[in-house]
Amino acid sequence: MDINEVPQDSLHYKGRDQLKKLMYAVDQKGHYTGISSVGWEAENEATKQAWDAVEEELQQTKAFVLNGTLSPIAYFMRLKLMDVGLLASYVGKWKWQVKRHLKPKVFKRINSKTLKRYADLFGISVSDLINFGKT
Numbered sequence: 276m277d278i279n280e281v282p283q284d285s286l287h288y289k290g291r292d293q294l295k296k297l298m299y300a301v302d303q304k305g306h307y308t309g310i311s312s313v314g315w316e317a318e319n320e321a322t323k324q325a326w327d328a329v330e331e332e333l334q335q336t337k338a339f340v341l342n343g344t345l346s347p348i349a350y351f352m353r354l355k356l357m358d359v360g361l362l363a364s365y366v367g368k369w370k371w372q373v374k375r376h377l378k379p380k381v382f383k384r385i386n387s388k389t390l391k392r393y394a395d396l397f398g399i400s401v402s403d404l405i406n407f408g409k410t
Contacts (some may be wrong), residue, residue, distance in 0.1 A: 278302050297390070359374055
């Protein structure tokens, strides 16, 4: 791609600043050089759709937590874009243990050390984790 053909279709999405990415293009001398790009329309539309899907899934997870189907861990796991395997590796647990912690009855019995691990990972206090949705 020529340096003048690098796409610059800006993305305006929910008040977020434009993210720029580094692309490589051929300059006038035929050498590859790094060029900043804000993307192109098709890519930006796909990005918007993907983030809309993430936000919808997050709202569904929040509803499940509030109605007692899932523990607050599920919400924060989705918020941080993690899956069970990744979360398990970060908190030093087996996947089956994290899956159990997603159940509200089991969540209520988690010891304080484990709750602190989850809270620290999510960047919140233990109190925020335990009291999620109660305020």
